Amino acid sequence: MTISSLDAAAAETELDALADILHDSVLHGASVNFLQPFAMDQARAFWQRQLPSLRDGSAVLFVARDKAGNIVGTVMLGMDTPPNQKHRADVKKLLVHSHARRQGLGRRLMQTAEAEARRRGLTLLTLDTEHGSAAEPLYHALGYTLLGILPGYALAADGAALQPCAFFYKPLA
Known part of the structure; x- marks a missing residue:
């Protein structure tokens, strides 16, 4: 598996x-801002909306590729932050395709993102995830600190119930 960045043209x-x-x-239950039923055109539209941020440098996208x-x-x-931040x-959008999970890709993607943040001189990363999700233990293992859990923050991907959200941060040395 290889990890590389995609600029806007490559992402397109x-x-x-x-x-x-x-x-x-989303179909496998990830709570990443979308609800089921979730169509491919909705997924494609999400990534199209990211292209301007990739073009202007306010976001960097990394992808993992199989053999x-x-x-x-x-x-x-996402570096589209206010002037004081x-x-x-x-x-x-830490996402790993269901057929490629449990191979360390999430960890490698996060480490790559952290290295890029350091290279850019950033000193703090923040993220959120559904409390109790499969990603939460990964963030703990990577040294992220749990800031808190907000109950009833967002609907689960299946829309059945409001789920709590865990907010994390990591200072970069």
């Missing part, structure tokens, strides 16, 4: 692959 050519990962994640070159994972650094970024 890979919209279908990116949409497939997001679609797969065949297929995109099987993503993570973004230019030292930090939000970690967004």
Whole structure:
């Protein structure tokens, strides 16, 4: 597996692959801002909305590829922050396709995003995830500090109930 960044032009050519990962994640219960039923055109539209941020440099997108070159994972650094917060970024859309999970890709994607944040001189990363999700133990293992849990923050992907959200941060040395 290899990890690389995609600029806006490359992301645009890979919209279908990116949409497939997001679609797969939501269908498998990931709480990543979308509800089931979730169509591929909705997933594709999400990634199209990210292109301006990739173009202007306020976001960086990393992808993991399998041996065949297929995109099987993503993570973004969102740096579109207010003027008094230019030292930090939000970690967004850590997604690993269901057929590629349990291989350490999430960890490698996060480590790549952290290395890029350090390279850019950022000193703080923040993120949120559904409390009790499969991603939560990964964030703990990577040294993120749980800031708190907000009950009833968002609907679960299946829309059945409001779920709590865990907010994390990590200072970068």
